Amino acid sequence: MTDEYGRGPVPHAQVRVDLAAIRDNVAELSARVGPAAVMTVVKADAYGHGLVPAARAAQAGGATWLGTAVLAEALALRAAGVTGRLMAWLSAPGERWADALAADVDVSASAPWAVTEIAAAARETGRTARLHLKLDSGLGRSGAPVTAWPELVETALKAQAEGLVEVVGLWSHLACADEPGHPANASQSAAFHEAVGLARRQGARPEVLHLANSAAALTMPDAHFDLVRVGLAAYGLSPVPQAVTPADVGLRPAMSVRARLALVKRVPAGQGVSYGHLYRTDRESTLALVPLGYADGVPRHGSGGSAGVGAPVLVSGVTRRVAGRVCMDQFVVDLRDDDARAGDEVVLFGDPAAGEPSAQHWAGACGTISYEIVTRFAPRLPRVYVGADLAEPR
Template identity: 80%
Template structure:
């Protein structure tokens, strides 16, 4: 589906290939064996579009979908997306009743959360599907191991009262992108101990889950019953220095493209953009790209005295951002290349020879997760590839 077919061509857009998402999930399913795949579609599906990406992932064989916040899970249900769906980042006073009414699995890391979920179940007459999270070493969400049995006992009491079903036990890795790190071994052992303790007290979960994208690709011993694939769903590697996407059958689903807004010739010694961070060293051509940090282009992609800017493809050649990235635009020095206003420029893409989101991440000293999730809603999404209808 192309939202702009037959209409005006936008000055810039995020293009998402839904067939890539579908095929990536199929490949991940092959690699996980008996474990099911939860496609993580939090943060608007890592910037790819919540509902279209979720449907494409399901078409590829994802039997679960995961969001961080409940609002995104409810938006999926409102769009008619069915199947197992989990939301895990909740604070006191959450919309638990709405979650239960929409058949959204919820998570608890403390007894107060179990109490609130049980109260919503009593109020609505709907039994909650509950996952219990243990902190095995990340030091973020999850019950401390010293308090794990208290959380389990609280949940099993609510289960005995008919208010919840404890359907999942889970945790999250801290250093899965370094698979040989001893913390990973310790976390797997801690998770197994937590599972044993919960099951000894009567828990009979449907799924036990620990692995994220990096562990899915590199730590099969951590797959258990379910893996949660975020970045890999969208064809990017969470361990780019160890595994390239194409090495594991993944291909990027997102590209960011624009049309040059202005091309002009300038003399040597001409300052470019705010602060003259970049100054031309010869007569050259400057090309104006109508995208900036308000659209999600990282300001850290600026180029000049501090080093080369982030890469873009324009006129068939890789060039770098010249000068400061501004709120709505940035400049590329294209030398003597024959480019014109209206020509396409690719910030990063999904085809051979185009810069990648990982290239941008390196240039900006960050991770590809941040690159793809940051593009703003004002930048239209165009969907290509087969869009599953459900």
């Protein structure tokens, strides 16, 4: 049995990624945030979609920057031949700064020690570092606090005067952009404006200012500045599902998770299902076994009990719910009297426009966010790319 693209045996389960959706989503977002440029964030293996294929699809859609959290992913992109502006921002002392500079990766500093290490690598390699300085404008995570910002800027400008770094960016990250109207958004924007003004008075002449993430890209036009960092939205999911659906802004999900039923059997009323018998059939019913579990990335919180609702799956054109506990490698669905057989396709989530459950539906059922749903699916599940030509070097 082969898949619809004739590429050999169909696996028992797969993550399918539509690269054309990523391309088109980035193009739509670029049009919405212009004249700001777009950085597509491809951290965490492109939110589970595949680092290199997703990066190339994003570039095909008009992304002029790519972003990763850790340097290892930025270096992997370069090793795969991905060109263009590329930034990595999460580091600890002893980072591979020389490798970053050799690979032409923009780097970030939140404290003077990072500037010192980056400058030392620049001196060692003879390559000037392109440096972004990060302000903690109120998220309370990475970035220099407002009180330490003048020292960070001063340290960076001294290194710039020696020709070791070029301060090309000033940036920060929002805590509550997914809650339009939250007072933290205005206070963080004000803090960022003030920090930019201070840096400029000290002599900084940045190429780009960037504050907005996906949520701010969709709901806070005043935060767009020169560059917008789009992550989740590039993959067709909404970071503000309570206010904006993907369809509202012309986005479509790029990822679907599919499997083939491993077993279908008829059971009597009162049959306990899976560990602990969290679920029992209330009548004679048909149970179907899905060969995916929490080792693959299916959240155990998607389990369903007789009194509770499990996560949704689509089987034979009908949306059913996970019955009983999700196990390491498998879970069960109660099909009632639906006609199904082993080998039939089951869709955990995909495109709601096609009648499939969405990653947001799974997030709601599991008490989490769609970011976690798409990023958690394990490497043992093969990735099948639709529009695979977009993953080729250009």
